[in-house]
Amino acid sequence: MARGSGRRTRAGRPAGDAHSGAAGPLVLVVATPADAIPLLSAEPPGAPIAVTCLDRGAAGELEALGRALAVARDHGHRIMGEPYVVDARGDEVEDLLFDEFLDIGPTRIGTLDPDPVSTAVEGGERKFAVVEPPARGRAARAALRAARAYQEYTGKPVFVDCRRAGTDPRAPFEAASRYPRQSNWLTLGRDGRLSVHLLSAAGVLRWTESVPGGPGWDGPELLETPELMPGLTVLQGADGYVRLFGLRRAERQDGGELEVVTAVQYQSGRPLGPWNPVGNPNAREWERARQVGFPVAALDAAGTLHVFVRNIGRSISTRRQDTAGRWTAWEHLRGRRVADEMAVFPGWDGGVELVARRRDSVEAVHWHFDPASRSWTENRTIPVSAVPGSIAAAPEAAAVRFRYAATNELCVWQPGAHAPISLGGADGSGPVTGVAGAGIQGWSCTVMARPGRDGVPAVGAHADGRPDTGVWWSPTGERSLVAPAVALDGLGRVAVATLGSDGVPRIARQREDVAGLEFGPWQAI
Structure with missing residues (x-):
């Protein structure tokens, strides 16, 4: 990987200051100009935006992007010069992206899904053909690697968003993201100090209060982190431990493979434990494994850890770890097919509750784990109609919160209740x-x-x-x-x-x- 030797400022684009402390630019990295248009349309006015394309695309794509950029300027976006076209192949792409990031000094990188969806998900075929042009995935993976190298080189945190191709550009990020933006990333340790855990391009960044109640903080500290996809689940149980969950990418000669991994912080400010594999319910074939959804997790009253993912068949896979560290095999909950959107939380009876939005629908299903029988029960008729991207656990109330699909207002529902309760707040989006x-x-x-x-x-x-x-x-x-x-x-x-x-x-x-x-x-x- 190049380290900025002989780099140049792109024509028509001002060089950024990677350490200015001001709002950093957003760099959209895409395969062709047409791919940048929905990403641009989905971004609210705010930070400066630069567009980088790996290829010029088909005839008329650059012109169409130019028109979209003109509209974006009229709507208040600050566009940094003209789109930059890399026109390179292989490892040279990552080198040129790295130089581009050095020139601009981004705070955010926006790109598409590194592992686009496949066909034959519903059938019995063993192989899966990618629906999207493979160049989209290659561009996203190059952007992720270049962003990690840039942050390691400069020390400037960078945060990456990956949006699914083909989603409505008017849809909020939470409804169209391949990986969820973080929530519940502020935790209180048993020693009374707060901690912040945020996943950046180069790994997990941690800030820790110097003394209980502040105001001083130590950090950011870049924790040793494998190559994670840009999402992080933070779980804190009654024991006070902070458990982190993500998707680790392992490169193979014939493609990439994802597996769920987890690490534990036992005390505030102390070293993070090793990242241990949880696995992948479709691990036998990398084409299936790369399609796995993002993990969510909860602890039941006995201290058993439950981990869930959406599998290649669009149903739910789960496995458990007892207090002695022993894992069960993956269990497939063969109910309704679901989207990559789940909320899991402890139940009143000491078990675990899970609510998942149905695939391509605003309806939801509910699963309950009974610790006595160690079995799962599905309920397909719950009164939850959720705006995509809005479902979130409410562990303080053994309930789930969501935005009601018809009005966008926030609601809360407890398993067993006949109807949700409105919390108001219909403006905005997300959980x-x-x-x-x-x-x-x-x-x-x-x-x-x-x-x-x-x-x-x-x-x-x-x-x-x-x-x-x-x-x-x-x-x-x-x-x-x-x-x-x-x-x-x-x-x-x-x-x-x-x-x-x-x-x-x-x-x-x-x-x-x-x-x-x-x-x-x-x-x-």
Whole structure:
């Protein structure tokens, strides 16, 4: 990999400052100009945008992209010069992308799915033909490798988004992403210190409070991380341990293969444990293995860890790890076919509940694991109609939250309830995160944060266990590149965290000198 020797600033594009601290550019890396148009259309006005194409594409593609860029400028996007066409093959592509990133200094990389979907998913054929042009996957994989090399070389965090090709450009990112943007990335350790875990292009970045309650932080610290796809599930159980889950890519001569991996942080600020394989339910054939969905996980009352993925057949695969570290084999839940969108959470009876959106539908199915019989039961008639990309676990209430498909308002549903309860907040998109047990005017309350209009989060609260009493939402005024995270700090105050457009996390804490729920100023971590 080249390290910037003899590099040049691209004609018509100003060089960026990789360490300016300002909002960094978004670089869209695609195979041909036509692939950039839906990515551009899906991006709200904000950070500067540069477009890089590996090939000129078919006749008229560059002209069509030029028209799309002109429209984007009219809508308030800041376009950095003309599209850059790499016109290279093999390893040279990664070298040129690396040089391009050095010139621009991006905070975000946007590209398409590194492992495009295949045909024959429904049939019995053993081989799978990729539906999309293979160049799309090659461009995305080159972008991921070049982004990792760029961050390792410069030390500047970069965050990558991978959007599925062919999705509605008007759909929010959460509904079209191959890998979910992070949520629940702010955790409280047993020593009273908060931790932040965010996956960047080069690996997991961790920030740790210097003392309980802050305001000082140590970090960012780049933890030793394998080549993960750009998504991270963060799970914290009653033991206080922080468990990280992702998809590791292993290159093969005939293609790429993905497997679920996990690592554990046992104490705040201490070294992360080794990344251990959980496996892949379709591991026998790499064509099937590369199609696996993103993992979600939960702990039941006995401390058993349950991990779930969407498999190649579009149903759910799961396996369990007991407290002694022993794993069961993969078990396939042969019910309704589902999308790559699941929420899992502990149930009231000590078991585990799972809600998954049905494939190509707003309807959802519910699975319950009974620890006594060690078996799963499917319920296909639950009152959940969810906007794609909005389902999220609400572990503080043994429930699931989602945006109602007909109105976009947030709702909460507990397994067994005849109907969901509205939480309001119909503007914005994506899931909601929250924490229970927050003290507000002498009441124990659940505080929630949701992505709002143009990425600016809003905060709301209701009495613990009483979402039916109503929720008042207030914007925070701080835009976030990922879903906002919420936790109680070591002093019992509500802390809300965002990831700024400059790639720097920020935190605001509940004020103790006022009535109601108000927050102090935002502080960069």
